[in-house]
Amino acid sequence: MQKGFRIGKIAGIQILIDWSWLLIFLLISWNLAIFFSQIHPEWGTGLRWGLAMLAAILFFASVLAHELAHSFVAISQGIPVRSIILFMFGGVSNIQREPASPRSEFLITIVGPLTSLLIGIGLLFLTALLGGIQYVVDQGPGTEMSGVLRNLGPLASILAWLGSVNLILAVFNLVPGFPLDGGRVLRSILWWISGNLRRATHQASLVGQAISWILIVSGVAMLFGFQVPLLGSGLINGLWLVFIGWFLNSASIQSYRRVVIRDILEGIPVAKLMRRNPPVVDKHLSIENLISEYVLGSDDHAFPVLDGERLAGLVTLEDVRKITRDRWSIVNVGEIMTPIDQLVVIKPDADSADALEQLTQRDVRQLPVVSNGVLVGLLRRKDIIKFLSIETEFEE
Numbered sequence: 001m002q003k004g005f006r007i008g009k010i011a012g013i014q015i016l017i018d019w020s021w022l023l024i025f026l027l028i029s030w031n032l033a034i035f036f037s038q039i040h041p042e043w044g045t046g047l048r049w050g051l052a053m054l055a056a057i058l059f060f061a062s063v064l065a066h067e068l069a070h071s072f073v074a075i076s077q078g079i080p081v082r083s084i085i086l087f088m089f090g091g092v093s094n095i096q097r098e099p100a101s102p103r104s105e106f107l108i109t110i111v112g113p114l115t116s117l118l119i120g121i122g123l124l125f126l127t128a129l130l131g132g133i134q135y136v137v138d139q140g141p142g143t144e145m146s147g148v149l150r151n152l153g154p155l156a157s158i159l160a161w162l163g164s165v166n167l168i169l170a171v172f173n174l175v176p177g178f179p180l181d182g183g184r185v186l187r188s189i190l191w192w193i194s195g196n197l198r199r200a201t202h203q204a205s206l207v208g209q210a211i212s213w214i215l216i217v218s219g220v221a222m223l224f225g226f227q228v229p230l231l232g233s234g235l236i237n238g239l240w241l242v243f244i245g246w247f248l249n250s251a252s253i254q255s256y257r258r259v260v261i262r263d264i265l266e267g268i269p270v271a272k273l274m275r276r277n278p279p280v281v282d283k284h285l286s287i288e289n290l291i292s293e294y295v296l297g298s299d300d301h302a303f304p305v306l307d308g309e310r311l312a313g314l315v316t317l318e319d320v321r322k323i324t325r326d327r328w329s330i331v332n333v334g335e336i337m338t339p340i341d342q343l344v345v346i347k348p349d350a351d352s353a354d355a356l357e358q359l360t361q362r363d364v365r366q367l368p369v370v371s372n373g374v375l376v377g378l379l380r381r382k383d384i385i386k387f388l389s390i391e392t393e394f395e396e
């Protein structure tokens with residue numbers, strides 16, 4: 001989820017936009033421009049589209065404000081936040097660790113919907129001041145909503161839309177489907193009651209999956225023309241709901257799996273899981289000899305490269321693949337390896353949960369384990385997977 005283009009940095013947090021967000025930007029602008037043309041046919045095309053796009057940008061700013069609220073509280077709780085990414089379903093703060101206590105999780109989470117709620121109320125209040133209220137007072141009881149909207153000027157129209165959208169954002173995020181904010185609030189309460197994060201995550205994840213299936217089924221019903229209470233009807237809405245449900249479903253399952261894995265690996269030193277005494281090669285070894293002496297007849301596919309006694313780098317089969325076969329006898333591993341200064345290494349007493357995070361973040365299959373500059377082992381993804389499968393088998 002780290003892809004997207006960078007638009008800036010706020011308080012050390014990278015702000016990224018995923019390409020899928022552009023689709024939403026266009027959809028919102030398009031919908032609003034049409035909406036404005038119905039309410040205010042007297043506005044010119046330029047004004048309608050300009051307002052619609054400005055509103056879409058302000059919508060983006062309010063989603064960002066929601067995520068920044070999460071991030072700032074996380075940072076105040078001592079949890080680093082690397083980035084915020086905005087994508088088609090909203091925003092995600094890349095909070096680096098699970099919160100240490102239910103209280104901390106509750107605070108980090110609740111502040112997001114609260115921010116959306118406050119923005120929503122504030123903007124609607126402003127809209128009322130800008131003429132909405134006066135019109136209602138003038139018209140007396142039974143004023144029609146479309147009349148109110150028709151009476152609003154360009155600026156107030158945007159604020160009215162943005163205010164309502166922020167209220168919807170607050171409510172939608174409070175749906176108790178983990179990992180939505182509401183689900184996280186639910187988890188923090190369950191966690192507080194049982195004192196068991198893993199069990200609380202499991203329960204919250206089940207609720208999340210149940211809600212996601214309700215969304216998917218409602219969406220499919222809407223595709224077939226049914227009117228669903230609270231959610232509406234129509235092809236586009238139905239399709240949208242199926243998408244959101246499907247996304248929420250996989251997110252709930254994944255977040256639970258991540259917590260289980262972390263829970264199992266936490267406190268296990270890398271030294272316990274790593275491959276001890278992995279085969280090492282000299283940097284002058286030719287690729288040809290690497291293949292015939294080390295690769296064939298073993299299941300290793302990454303080899304620490306030594307320069308004398310010192311670790312000089314790591315060579316993998318992927319590096320070998322970049323060299324055409326006819327050059328295998330003249331090129332040696334020192335020329336194709338990832339050199340030590342570009343290599344992530346880990347200490348034998350490091351936590352395996354952190355090691356897995358490193359493997360995932362750097363998208364590598366192994367980390368050389370180094371103690372005081374000396375290679376002591378190689379931690380491979382498959383070593384971790386093996387350990388996890390043994391642990392979970394004994395548990396069930």
Ligand SMILES: [Zn+2]
Nearest residue numbers: 112113173181
């Ligand atoms: Zn949130």
